[in-house]
Amino acid sequence: MKVHLKIKRFNPEKDSKSWWGEYDVNVDPTDRVLDALHLVKWYQDGTFNVRRSCAHGVCGSDAVRINGQNRLACKVLIQDIVKNDGDTITVEPILGLPVIKDLIVDMEPFFDHYKSVMPYFVNDEALPADGRERLQNIADRERYDQGTKCILCACCTTSCPSFWLNDDYVGPAAVVQAHRFIFDSRDRAAEERLKILNEQMGVWRCRTAFNCTNACPREIPVTQLIGEVKKALATGEIR
Amino acid sequence: MATFISTLWEGVRYRGGIGNWAYLFHRLAGLATLLFLAIHIVDTAFVFFAPSLYAHAIDIYRSTPFMFGEIALVAGVLFHGANGLKIIVFDYRPDLWSHENEKRAAIIVFAVTIILWIPAAIIMGNNLIQCNFLHLCGE
Numbered sequence: 330m331k332v333h334l335k336i337k338r339f340n341p342e343k344d345s346k347s348w349w350g351e352y353d354v355n356v357d358p359t360d361r362v363l364d365a366l367h368l369v370k371w372y373q374d375g376t377f378n379v380r381r382s383c384a385h386g387v388c389g390s391d392a393v394r395i396n397g398q399n400r401l402a403c404k405v406l407i408q409d410i411v412k413n414d415g416d417t418i419t420v421e422p423i424l425g426l427p428v429i430k431d432l433i434v435d436m437e438p439f440f441d442h443y444k445s446v447m448p449y450f451v452n453d454e455a456l457p458a459d460g461r462e463r464l465q466n467i468a469d470r471e472r473y474d475q476g477t478k479c480i481l482c483a484c485c486t487t488s489c490p491s492f493w494l495n496d497d498y499v500g501p502a503a504v505v506q507a508h509r510f511i512f513d514s515r516d517r518a519a520e521e522r523l524k525i526l527n528e529q530m531g532v533w534r535c536r537t538a539f540n541c542t543n544a545c546p547r548e549i550p551v552t553q554l555i556g557e558v559k560k561a562l563a564t565g566e567i568r
Numbered sequence: 569m570a571t572f573i574s575t576l577w578e579g580v581r582y583r584g585g586i587g588n589w590a591y592l593f594h595r596l597a598g599l600a601t602l603l604f605l606a607i608h609i610v611d612t613a614f615v616f617f618a619p620s621l622y623a624h625a626i627d628i629y630r631s632t633p634f635m636f637g638e639i640a641l642v643a644g645v646l647f648h649g650a651n652g653l654k655i656i657v658f659d660y661r662p663d664l665w666s667h668e669n670e671k672r673a674a675i676i677v678f679a680v681t682i683i684l685w686i687p688a689a690i691i692m693g694n695n696l697i698q699c700n701f702l703h704l705c706g707e
Contacts, residue, residue, distance in 0.1 A: 397583035424578055488584060490591060493575040536595070537655055539587030539670050552670075556662025563659075 330414045331355055332407060334365055337421040338377065338431050347428070350377065358408035362395055362418065366402060366432075378431040386546060389482025393432050394421040399484040399544040423487035425496055439483045442499045446507035446525055451518035469514040475554060476509030478547040485541035485551050491534045498534040499526070501541040501551045508554045511567060519567055523558070532558050586674040594651045597644030604641055635696045642688045647681040 331353055339347040354368040363384055370377045381391040384403045391402040396410055396419055410418060426434040457463060479502060486492050486500030507526055511519040526532040532555060541551040561567050579592050611629075614622035628634055654673050658664050664673075699705035 394582075397581060488582065490575060490579050490582075490588075493578055494572065536591055537587075537658065537665075538584065538591035539665070540582065540584035540591075542665070542667065542670075543584055543587070550665060553662050553665040556659055556665055559659060560662055 330358060330407070330411075332365060332411055333415060333417040334369060335417055335419045336366075336369065336377065336432070337419075339422075339428050340376070340430055341428075350374070356407050358406070358411075360407050361403055362393075362400075362405045362407065362410070362420065363391055363402040365407065365418070366420065378433050380433045387480065389480035389484075389546075392423050392482040392484045392487070392546075394423055395419070399423055399488040399540075401482060401484065401546045404546050423483060425487045425489075425492050426483065434483075434487075436483060438496060439486060439500070439502070440481075442486070442503040443481065443506055445499060446503045447518055447522055448503075448506040448510065450510065450513070451516055451521075454517065463515045465514060472514070473509050473512040475549050476505050476512075478549050479505050479509070480547060481506075482546060484544040484546055485549075488540035488544040489535075490538050490540070491536055495530070495534070497530045499531055501535070501555060504532050504535070504555050504558055505549060505551055508558050511558065511561065519561075523562055526558055527562050532562065535559070585671070586678075587670050590651055590674045590677060593644075593647055597648040600641055600644050601648060630699065632696065632700045635692070635700065639689050639692045639696070642692065643681060643685045646684045646688075647677065650677045650680045650684075 334352045334354060336350045336352065337347050338344070338350040350369075352369045352373050354365050354373075356365050356368070363379075363381060366377075366379045370379065379391065379393070379402070381403060382388040384391070386401055386404040389401065392399060393402050394400075395402065395405055402420070407418075420432065422428050422432045422434050426436065426438060429435050452463065481502060483502060485505070486502045489498075489501055492498050492500045504526065507522045510516045511522050535552075535555045537552060537556075539552050541555075542549075542553070545551055576592075579588065582588060611622065611625035614625060629638075651674075654677050658669075658673070
């Protein structure tokens with residue numbers, strides 16, 4: 330089938346502002362949007378740029394806005410967003426991060442927020458007697474399971490109106506990463522993380538628009554996890 | 569940093585579903601209510617400081633565009649209140665933040681707003697027609 334691709338283009342060396350590039354490509358209904366983007370780059374316009382690595386929904390490097398919603402280009406099938414032959418698919422870079430070129434954005438500000446919530450295991454207590462793992466029961470492991478699914482694609486953070494308005498806000502992805510450690514029974518730095526998230530640009534910037542949960546390609550209930558962090562801050566209880 | 573205007577525009581363009589619309593209306597209704605209250609406090613203060621300006625302010629309040637605006641403002645206040653209650657409930661029960669619940673809750677909020685707004689709009693609209701179009705109100 331034929332689809333009409335409308336892609337937001339921007340080359341900082343040539344363009345003063347972004348423009349729409351339009352391309353017709355022949356695809357199978359079961360192809361992904363990433364395949365269509367490849368057809369443009371490989372056969373129509375080699376100057377077009379899109380970032381992707383694994384191309385199978387694991388690395389999270391091809392987050393873009395497809396038909397007005399943040400998605401991974403490698404996880405969206407053409408047949409799921411196009412009804413008729415010749416229909417248009419719009420593809421734009423995710424919003425809120427500086428555009429480097431075409432669909433590629435600078436992820437550094439996003440990773441700076443990620444690093445700010447101490448996304449690593451902290452426990453200086455002595456190792457168990459056998460000198461090996463700090464064992465955990467099934468319920469304790471289940472408690473933070475959702476947060477472990479995050480692939481840091483930035484679909485959630487760049488769908489958040491609070492982040493669009495103020496990019497100093499840590500954003501949903503950083504809160505999810507903090508949640509993953511705050512609710513880990515083996516970790517000992519929950520209070521420090523909660524203190525960071527209790528600041529002005531922390532978790533209270535979340536206005537519960539719910540865009541993050543809808544955008545997450547890993548189906549993480551992002552708004553719920555943010556709500557749990559808020560509740561931990563409000564009640565002082567980590568449960 | 570994206571500007572306020574571009575955030576507003578992107579908020580309208582972004583296809584986040586009913587939750588996104590609820591967020592947008594909530595923020596706009598909050599801003600509109602805040603603006604109205606600020607104006608209202610100032611013009612009420614005119615009674616003491618500048619009575620002639622107060623009379624002028626009342627004339628503006630009775631103008632047709634302003635009365636239409638007040639009818640819309642009531643919808644905004646009702647929506648802001650209902651959606652605020654939704655957020656309070658969900659913040660106490662974060663496990664309720666699921667796709668289905670969010671959609672259902674947002675529809676209920678919109679429905680409650682309309683149900684409460686209709687009688688207010690009828691009363692205020694009737695007043696508007698009587699006074700500004702049929703000129704049946706006394707000075």
